[in-house]
Amino acid sequence: MPEPIRVLHPITRLIIGGAQENTMLTADYMNHDPAYHGRYQVAIVSGPQTGTEGSLIAEVQQRGIPLMILPQLRREISPAHDVQAIFKLRRLMRHGRYHIVHTHSSKAGVVGRIAARWAGVPLIVHTVHGWSFHDQMSKKALRLYVALEKLGARASQKMIVVSPHDINKGLAQGIGRPKDYVLIRSGIELERFGHPQVLPLTIRQQLGIPGEALVVGSVTRLSPQKAPLDLVEAFALVHQQHAHARLVVVGDGPLRPLVEERINALNLTGRVILTGLRRDVPELMAAFDLFVLTSLWEGLPRVLPQAMATGLPIICTQADGSAEAVMDGENGFLVPRGLPAALAEKAVILLNDAALRQRMGANGRERAPAFSARQMVQDIDTLYQSLHHALK
Numbered sequence: 001m002p003e004p005i006r007v008l009h010p011i012t013r014l015i016i017g018g019a020q021e022n023t024m025l026t027a028d029y030m031n032h033d034p035a036y037h038g039r040y041q042v043a044i045v046s047g048p049q050t051g052t053e054g055s056l057i058a059e060v061q062q063r064g065i066p067l068m069i070l071p072q073l074r075r076e077i078s079p080a081h082d083v084q085a086i087f088k089l090r091r092l093m094r095h096g097r098y099h100i101v102h103t104h105s106s107k108a109g110v111v112g113r114i115a116a117r118w119a120g121v122p123l124i125v126h127t128v129h130g131w132s133f134h135d136q137m138s139k140k141a142l143r144l145y146v147a148l149e150k151l152g153a154r155a156s157q158k159m160i161v162v163s164p165h166d167i168n169k170g171l172a173q174g175i176g177r178p179k180d181y182v183l184i185r186s187g188i189e190l191e192r193f194g195h196p197q198v199l200p201l202t203i204r205q206q207l208g209i210p211g212e213a214l215v216v217g218s219v220t221r222l223s224p225q226k227a228p229l230d231l232v233e234a235f236a237l238v239h240q241q242h243a244h245a246r247l248v249v250v251g252d253g254p255l256r257p258l259v260e261e262r263i264n265a266l267n268l269t270g271r272v273i274l275t276g277l278r279r280d281v282p283e284l285m286a287a288f289d290l291f292v293l294t295s296l297w298e299g300l301p302r303v304l305p306q307a308m309a310t311g312l313p314i315i316c317t318q319a320d321g322s323a324e325a326v327m328d329g330e331n332g333f334l335v336p337r338g339l340p341a342a343l344a345e346k347a348v349i350l351l352n353d354a355a356l357r358q359r360m361g362a363n364g365r366e367r368a369p370a371f372s373a374r375q376m377v378q379d380i381d382t383l384y385q386s387l388h389h390a391l392k
Helices: 018-032 057-062 079-096 106-119 139-154 164-172 200-207 228-241 256-265 281-286 303-310 340-351 354-371 373-391
Strands: 005-011 040-046 067-069 100-104 123-128 158-161 181-183 215-219 246-250 272-276 290-293 314-317 332-335
Touching (some): 005 106, 018 040, 018 373, 106 139, 158 164, 215 281, 228 340, 332 340, 340 354
Parallel strands (some): 005 100, 100 123, 215 246, 290 314
16 A cells, blocks of 8 residues: 555634634544545644634544644734744654645644745645635735735645635735636535434424524624624514514624623513534524524635535625525525625515525525535545646
């Protein structure tokens, strides 16, 4: 048997999030799935930070994925820590004699690719889980982040994007060339969704939701990117027409105090349920009647395929890669960012029409297999093999 291909995945932090779950699943499948038996030896190196979003460190370890924690690898820009991280990563990459370094997240993407190039790693790949820059930031910040992304692009052979929109967005800023990009959609463990281990009625009873109530649900971080205050504002408008409706928000984050304050100010206490961090997301989603997401910017939100696999109609903002999952009018509705009234209007349409909810949910379930973790890893394997063979 030929020597296994050694792969290292640097990532800034292992919070509960799309980029992190993508990385974890890729490493898990390539290490343990019979389809890749003996082909790869995959490890992850992460910074120590987690946060209110929750941590995946324990789950990565439970899955038997080799994991190294590098204290100097931090999310915030810090010249002292960043230089130390580059030196530490370079030493780690040389010691591990990695054939491929595959970076994730903006910070690890820059320092990881510089370290890999300096260490002489043969193949360097980066996944863009949504660009570090967006139209909500200042021009000065935009210029800085674009410059850093250009630096990283020059140090890598390929950049994976989870949405075609990110290719256009990168090229518009002069990041790489068209041939530098490859589209591989972020994948989820489809078999976990649409087959709840706990009955939806039981979940609703646990959350204190009356049997006659229709449930608007979201799984999101309570952070500025996800605009949770827009979600609360939209539900306040929905509640005016559907007094028995409930909003269930799964997740946590730094904006939780502001979200709770706004819920109280709008007299929605008891109508909006904040579950905090939960790992039984498939069961919670099965208890929803429709799914909403109010993000201001995104790569490809993994919660959308999860909702599709559950059979839920979706309302989400027109945020970058979201349109990859939601076909407007087919499996849900796309609405402008930052306009809670537009989201509320579509939510009322769906809450008033059970047949439409069922039809859109069925359409979404048909599209969901395109976003499976198995397909994602198969596509990454194809990329790795083509790059590896090109070196011979």
